[in-house]
Amino acid sequence: MDRIILHIDMDAFFISVEQRDDPGLRGKAAAVCGSLSRGVVTSANYEARPYGIRAGMPIQEAKRRCPQLILVEGDHSKYTEAASRIFAILKDYTPLVEIASIDEAYLDITRSQLLFKSPLHIARSIKDRIREKEKLTCSIGIGPNKLLAKLGSRLKKPDGLVMIEKERVEEILKDLPVSDLFGIGPKLTEGLNSMGIFTCGQLGRCPVSLLNRRFGVIGKRLQEMGLGLDDSPVVPFDEEEEARSISHSVTLEEDSSDSNLLRKVLLQLSERVSRRMRRDSFYGRRVTLTIRYSDFYTFTKQKTLSQWINSGNEIFHHATEIFESILHPKPIRLLGVGMSLLKKDWCQLDLFEKRDKKDKLLKAMDRVNERFGDWTLTWASLL
Amino acid sequence: MNFDIDKKEFLKGLGLIQSLAGRKTTLPILSHLLIQCANGLLYLTATDLETGMCEKLNADVHEEGKASVSAKKIYEIVRELQEETIHVQKRENQWITLRCGRSIFNVAGLDPDEFPSLPTYQEERFSKVSILLLREMIEKTVFAASNEESRYHLNGVFFVKNRKGEKESLRMVATDGHRLSLIDREGGMVGGIEKGVIIPKKGLLELRKAISEKTGEAEIELYFDQTHGFFRIGGSLMVIRLIDGEFPEYEQVIPKENDKRVVMEKEKIYGSLRRVSTMASERVEGVKLSLKTGGLEISAYHQDFGDAKEEVEVVYDGPPLDIGFNARYLIEALNAIGTEEVIMELKDEGSPGLIRPAALTEASDQCCIIMPMRI
Numbered sequence: 085m086d087r088i089i090l091h092i093d094m095d096a097f098f099i100s101v102e103q104r105d106d107p108g109l110r111g112k113a114a115a116v117c118g119s120l121s122r123g124v125v126t127s128a129n130y131e132a133r134p135y136g137i138r139a140g141m142p143i144q145e146a147k148r149r150c151p152q153l154i155l156v157e158g159d160h161s162k163y164t165e166a167a168s169r170i171f172a173i174l175k176d177y178t179p180l181v182e183i184a185s186i187d188e189a190y191l192d193i194t195r196s197q198l199l200f201k202s203p204l205h206i207a208r209s210i211k212d213r214i215r216e217k218e219k220l221t222c223s224i225g226i227g228p229n230k231l232l233a234k235l236g237s238r239l240k241k242p243d244g245l246v247m248i249e250k251e252r253v254e255e256i257l258k259d260l261p262v263s264d265l266f267g268i269g270p271k272l273t274e275g276l277n278s279m280g281i282f283t284c285g286q287l288g289r290c291p292v293s294l295l296n297r298r299f300g301v302i303g304k305r306l307q308e309m310g311l312g313l314d315d316s317p318v319v320p321f322d323e324e325e326e327a328r329s330i331s332h333s334v335t336l337e338e339d340s341s342d343s344n345l346l347r348k349v350l351l352q353l354s355e356r357v358s359r360r361m362r363r364d365s366f367y368g369r370r371v372t373l374t375i376r377y378s379d380f381y382t383f384t385k386q387k388t389l390s391q392w393i394n395s396g397n398e399i400f401h402h403a404t405e406i407f408e409s410i411l412h413p414k415p416i417r418l419l420g421v422g423m424s425l426l427k428k429d430w431c432q433l434d435l436f437e438k439r440d441k442k443d444k445l446l447k448a449m450d451r452v453n454e455r456f457g458d459w460t461l462t463w464a465s466l467l
Numbered sequence: 468m469n470f471d472i473d474k475k476e477f478l479k480g481l482g483l484i485q486s487l488a489g490r491k492t493t494l495p496i497l498s499h500l501l502i503q504c505a506n507g508l509l510y511l512t513a514t515d516l517e518t519g520m521c522e523k524l525n526a527d528v529h530e531e532g533k534a535s536v537s538a539k540k541i542y543e544i545v546r547e548l549q550e551e552t553i554h555v556q557k558r559e560n561q562w563i564t565l566r567c568g569r570s571i572f573n574v575a576g577l578d579p580d581e582f583p584s585l586p587t588y589q590e591e592r593f594s595k596v597s598i599l600l601l602r603e604m605i606e607k608t609v610f611a612a613s614n615e616e617s618r619y620h621l622n623g624v625f626f627v628k629n630r631k632g633e634k635e636s637l638r639m640v641a642t643d644g645h646r647l648s649l650i651d652r653e654g655g656m657v658g659g660i661e662k663g664v665i666i667p668k669k670g671l672l673e674l675r676k677a678i679s680e681k682t683g684e685a686e687i688e689l690y691f692d693q694t695h696g697f698f699r700i701g702g703s704l705m706v707i708r709l710i711d712g713e714f715p716e717y718e719q720v721i722p723k724e725n726d727k728r729v730v731m732e733k734e735k736i737y738g739s740l741r742r743v744s745t746m747a748s749e750r751v752e753g754v755k756l757s758l759k760t761g762g763l764e765i766s767a768y769h770q771d772f773g774d775a776k777e778e779v780e781v782v783y784d785g786p787p788l789d790i791g792f793n794a795r796y797l798i799e800a801l802n803a804i805g806t807e808e809v810i811m812e813l814k815d816e817g818s819p820g821l822i823r824p825a826a827l828t829e830a831s832d833q834c835c836i837i838m839p840m841r842i
Contacts, residue, residue: 435647
């Protein structure tokens with residue numbers, strides 16, 4: 085059975101949330117930034133984009149290009165709240181929802197059609213509900229796989245809806261610049277261009293051996309991308325390899341190379357992984373670090389230990405060791421820490437830790453968040 | 468510097484202190500000994516900056532002075548020498564020459580003025596304690612101290628003055644966060660421990676070693692200041708840098724409401740634990756104790772190899788209880804208890820268990836506390 089994948093991408097998410105809440109921003113060029121004094125634009129509205137203002141641009145530069153630009157300091161908790169309500173809507177259509185970042189998600193709706201008529205019908209219903217509930221717009225792409233669904237959502241922004249049927253793939257990709265494909269950043273584009281490859285059509289026709297010689301092992305993957313092929317599954321967030329591994333990841337508020345900040349994030353992630361392991365009496369022997377760079381290049385590196393561990397300290401120690409063994413070429417967008425090779429074992433209780441109290445606290449937090457939505461209750465250190 | 472020394476005397480001194488040298492490679496001089504001749508006596512000093520030791524030896528001093536040479540090398544040389552008397556003389560550029568019978572060794576050295584000096588002690592503050600007492604207290608607590616570097620303040624034994632009613636005693640406590648061992652003993656007072664000091668495990672083990680080699684002595688002199696502990700026994704002085712940290716509120720975790728009392732014979736339970744724990748998982752070494760009236764069953768399960776269980780006779784008349792423990796913690800606690808009969812007091816499967824000798828005197832108290840494992 086052919087798969088039907090839907091990619092939903094919120095339009096200028098952060099600034100749209102701000103515009104929704106502050107009518108004064110509507111119809112004017114506006115952007116959300118990390119901090120007003122310094123930092124970069126994290127989200128620019130469509131009125132600002134004709135000036136060339138894009139996410140990642142330093143705010144001085146943005147002000148120079150568009151002096152009337154209104155800057156709003158971002159309130160991340162507001163965006164995560166809105167996002168978790170939106171993701172809840174998506175889960176009404178299929179349990180197979182993969183949350184790719186705070187403002188985008190993939191849905192595998194192959195088997196949802198019996199319940200909800202056609203894919204287009206589902207997409208329209210989602211758009212209507214998000215508009216009605218959150219007063220926000222999104223763009224949706226529908227395709228036979230994640231690559232094409234993502235491409236579809238980018239083709240007609242904002243508020244777009246594009247379906248790429250199998251039969252039209254070749255026609256659409258023929259003259260599409262390679263840089264329009266998700267996963268092909270400026271560096272790869274440059275390399276491909278230097279080989280005379282400018283369009284996806286050309287990329288699909290290029291022999292794998294040539295691509296391999298230039299780019300190494302990813303050659304085959306590149307050719308498949310040129311042909312619009314992608315068999316990666318939609319992995320629902322909460323059962324991401326459950327029991328076989330325990331992991332947490334976070335997309336940073338802005339891409340960063342600040343090692344102090346990144347270490348702090350690693351510590352938080354390690355603590356969260358450790359907490360889940362301890363709760364279920366798991367010990368693990370493999371630590372995995374996932375890094376996604378600003379150009380979306382993503383990779384993982386693992387370390388297998390001779391000892392079984394589950395404390396946050398130890399996980400953090402090994403995650404940092406992996407992190408420091410890598411030369412990071414670009415600012416980092418996402419960090420993930422995971423433990424695998426798990427086994428259930430008895431759990432040594434601590435003499436000085438008031439575990440009862442802590443356990444009760446965590447359970448109460450979980451119950452509140454289940455009922456009133458994620459992030460209703462969280463740690464002060466994460467605010 | 469110029470002296471004659473008996474080989475046995477020299478070797479005894481070197482053997483005591485050479486293991487301290489060369490532990491840290493950050494400073495080359497730390498792998499060296501300081502050899503000093505003063506007041507007609509010979510002094511050997513070694514330090515790793517945390518523990519320092521100075522050994523006083525009898526020698527025939529012809530000329531005073533000092534030198535610094537590799538501890539390992541001079542120990543190797545002296546150990547192999549055959550004749551009774553060794554003649555040592557300092558030459559130019561920090562070299563020293565050892566002559567013994569027909570052998571001549573020229574050994575390169577470092578400037579002795581670079582050798583870090585040990586903290587100075589105040590003669591009048593020393594007080595005396597029985598060596599047997601101190602050694603017993605160390606041995607019955609030090610095993611429970613943590614080796615985890617991240618728990619720095621638990622890497623030692625807490626030594627404090629304890630008062631029970633009118634009586635004063637010496638108390639040592641050590642814990643790694645999972646189990647705790649405490650001992651109170653009457654016998655003299657020690658200066659500087661009113662608020663308690665944390666003596667590092669490494670230094671204490673070094674001290675225990677020195678004590679066990681000083682067989683002729685019955686008493687040790689000691690006192691503590693803000694930063695160091697000073698120990699003097701026979702002709703040696705040992706200085707240990709204290710751990711600068713807060714020892715946890717250990718008194719709060721000593722259980723007082725453990726109403727389930729099990730009386731058992733140490734040898735029996737010890738043997739059972741050793742046998743059954745061969746089938747415990749390597750990482751946590753967990754065994755399950757299942758108590759019912761008149762009996763105790765110890766069992767273990769290994770997910771790859773199988774399982775084991777054994778019945779042990781005990782005196783118990785409370786309700787049934789299943790509780791998990793790290794077998795190694797139980798074995799080490801039993802090891803630390805001197806009496807044949809041992810009492811274990813429990814509350815429930817999530818609260819700490821207490822093990823103590825069956826026979827106790829008022830002020831000479833001892834107990835081990837072990838936190839259970841969640842099965």
